[in-house]
Amino acid sequence: MTELMGMSQVNKVCEALKKRIGCEFVALALQNEVGPDVRWHYASGNLNDKYKRITVRFGKGVAGKIISSGSPMMLIDFPNDIYGKVTDHPIMLAEKLVSCYAVPMFFNSLPKGVLLVGKREKYTFSEDDQEMVQDAALELEQILQNQNIG
Amino acid sequence: MDYSASRNQIGSYIIQAQEEEIKRISLELHEGVGQNLFSILTGLKLVESGIHEEQYKNYLHEMTQLIEKTMQEIRLLSVELYPPALITLGLLPAIKSYIKVYTSTFGILVGLSSTGEEKHIPEQYSIAVFRVCQEALANIAKYADTSNVKMDLSWSNSELKITIFDFGKGFQKEDLEKNPYALGIATMKERMLLTGGQCEISSKIGEGTSIEISLPI
Numbered sequence: 001m002t003e004l005m006g007m008s009q010v011n012k013v014c015e016a017l018k019k020r021i022g023c024e025f026v027a028l029a030l031q032n033e034v035g036p037d038v039r040w041h042y043a044s045g046n047l048n049d050k051y052k053r054i055t056v057r058f059g060k061g062v063a064g065k066i067i068s069s070g071s072p073m074m075l076i077d078f079p080n081d082i083y084g085k086v087t088d089h090p091i092m093l094a095e096k097l098v099s100c101y102a103v104p105m106f107f108n109s110l111p112k113g114v115l116l117v118g119k120r121e122k123y124t125f126s127e128d129d130q131e132m133v134q135d136a137a138l139e140l141e142q143i144l145q146n147q148n149i150g
Numbered sequence: 151m152d153y154s155a156s157r158n159q160i161g162s163y164i165i166q167a168q169e170e171e172i173k174r175i176s177l178e179l180h181e182g183v184g185q186n187l188f189s190i191l192t193g194l195k196l197v198e199s200g201i202h203e204e205q206y207k208n209y210l211h212e213m214t215q216l217i218e219k220t221m222q223e224i225r226l227l228s229v230e231l232y233p234p235a236l237i238t239l240g241l242l243p244a245i246k247s248y249i250k251v252y253t254s255t256f257g258i259l260v261g262l263s264s265t266g267e268e269k270h271i272p273e274q275y276s277i278a279v280f281r282v283c284q285e286a287l288a289n290i291a292k293y294a295d296t297s298n299v300k301m302d303l304s305w306s307n308s309e310l311k312i313t314i315f316d317f318g319k320g321f322q323k324e325d326l327e328k329n330p331y332a333l334g335i336a337t338m339k340e341r342m343l344l345t346g347g348q349c350e351i352s353s354k355i356g357e358g359t360s361i362e363i364s365l366p367i
Contacts, residue, residue, distance in 0.1 A: 036219055048297050050257025057226065058219065087288055090256050096295070 007042070009143045014044050017117065017136040021129050025095050025118040027051060028140065029063040030105075038063045038114070040091065050094035061090055062102050063114040070111040072103040072130070077122045091116070101125040103137045107145070115140060162344045169277055176232035184224045191217045233280065241276045241310075242268050242303065245283060249301075256291040259298050266305030269367050275345045279312070279365055282338045282349060286314050286361045289334055294318025294359060305367075312363040320353045 014026040027043040036058035040051040059068040066073055078098050079086045086093065092100065097118035105113030115137040117125070125133075191214060198210040230251075236244040242264055249260045271279070283301075290299055296318035304311040326332045335351055338361075342349040347365035 036222070048257075050297055053253055053257035053259070055254045057223070059223070086292055087255075090291070093291055094257050 010042055010140060011044070013136050013139050013143070014042065017132060018044060020132055021117055021125075023117045023119050025097060025100075025116075025120075027091065027116045027118075028105075029056075029067075029114040029116070030144075031058070031067055031112045038067055043095075047095055051091060054090050054094060056090065060088060062092065062100060062116060066102050066104045066114045067111050070104050070106075072101065072134075074101045074125055074130075075099055076124050092118075096120050099123040099125070101130060101133055103130075103133050105137050105141050105144075107141065113140075113144070158344070161340060165278075165341060165344065166274065169274075169281075173232045176228045179224050179231070180228040180234075184221060184228070187217055187221045187224065191221065236276055236280055237273060240268060241271055241279060244276075244280055245301075245303075248280075248284065248287075252287055252291075258287075258291060258296065260287070260301055261298070262301045262303075264303040264305070268305055269307075269310070271310070271365070271367065275347075275365060278341045278345045279310070279347075279363060282341055282363055283312065283314065285334055285338050290314075290316045290318065290359075293321070296358070308367055310365045310367055312361075314361040314363075315358055316360075317358045320355045320357055320359055322353075322355060 010028065014028065018024075018026045023045075025043065025045040027040050027046070029038050029040045031038050032055075038056045038058065038061075040054055040063070043051045056062075056064040058064050062073060062075070075081060075089075075092065075097075076099050078089065078092045078100070082089065091097070095118060098121050100116055100118035102114050102116035104111035105115055107113065115133060117129075117133055194210060194214050194217065198207060198214065201207050201210060233244045233247060235247050246262065249262055253259055287299070290296065294316045296316050298317050300313075300315045300317070302311075302313045304313075326335070338351075339349045342363060342365070345365055347363065349364075350362045351359065352362075353359040
């Protein structure tokens with residue numbers, strides 16, 4: 001998948017999520033069609049266009065880790081509460097994020113995408129926040145379902 | 151031997167020993183673990199072709215895919231640890247190759263130029279210059295808040311000069327003293343001093359940081 005189809009719908013879901021949670025950044029990553037690498041396809045609240053050039057290896061970075069594990073992940077106080085190197089988290093550095101919560105998106109029962117919300121301050125995402133991100137991810141899965149991902 | 155000379159020798163020995171160990175692990179991963187995985191993959195593919203039960207065939211296919219992914223990981227990790235281009239092709243191709251990975255990792259564009267004819271540099275020195283450039287670029291990704299970097303290599307008969315300018319937010323020397331970033335800079339300087347070269351850093355708030363590396367050839 002080179003470009004996101006249904007961009008306006010994706011935009012609508014992400015903007016609504018950003019507003020409800022009160023976060024500064026929302027982004028969507030998808031695994032490349034060929035190979036295991038993961039790329040950020042959409043971002044809102046971004047400070048620059050670095051996200052467009054960032055490709056993370058399967059298992060590396062926030063997006064790569066989520067796709068390889070299929071589980072959500074939260075960072076509360078980056079770079080103080082991380083396992084591994086600061087440079088293993090390029091999207092956090094590129095967008096100056098201090099906290100984030102990200103969930104996997106499933107296509108054909110396999111984790112192939114990531115929805116991430118982030119703040120540029122220390123923050124613990126509440127259970128309500130987490131649920132809202134999860135619901136938005138399900139909605140985005142539906143929107144992207146017809147695009148032969150996976 | 152006076153204290154300072156002995157300290158320099160120890161510093162040099164530690165850095166060299168660390169580089170040798172990194173190279174050993176990198177080669178072990180590539181030549182040892184990587185080759186073994188390749189043999190396992192070939193064997194599994196052969197078994198897969200001889201199996202007719204759909205259930206086992208699918209299972210084996212998943213396993214071969216996982217091994218392929220692991221082989222790719224091992225290859226990338228090995229290159230990340232010790233760039234093979236540095237030994238086979240030289241410093242400039244190794245830097246070019248690292249910049250490609252750097253841009254796709256951090257989204258930061260690096261404009262690279264090289265003037266003059268590339269000269270052969272002994273491996274011990276070229277790895278030092280490479281590591282200093284790697285550290286400089288990693289620091290830019292961590293602290294500079296920039297999307298563009300300019301890197302110039304200038305080769306003369308007696309010297310290699312490298313300038314890295316980041317167009318970033320810059321810093322003040324006084325702030326640096328409290329920052330862990332300072333240790334990275336001290337290591338860069340120390341590495342270059344051990345090669346007989348130099349590493350100078352200057353920065354202006356709001357304009358960017360410049361790193362100048364020189365190595366006598």
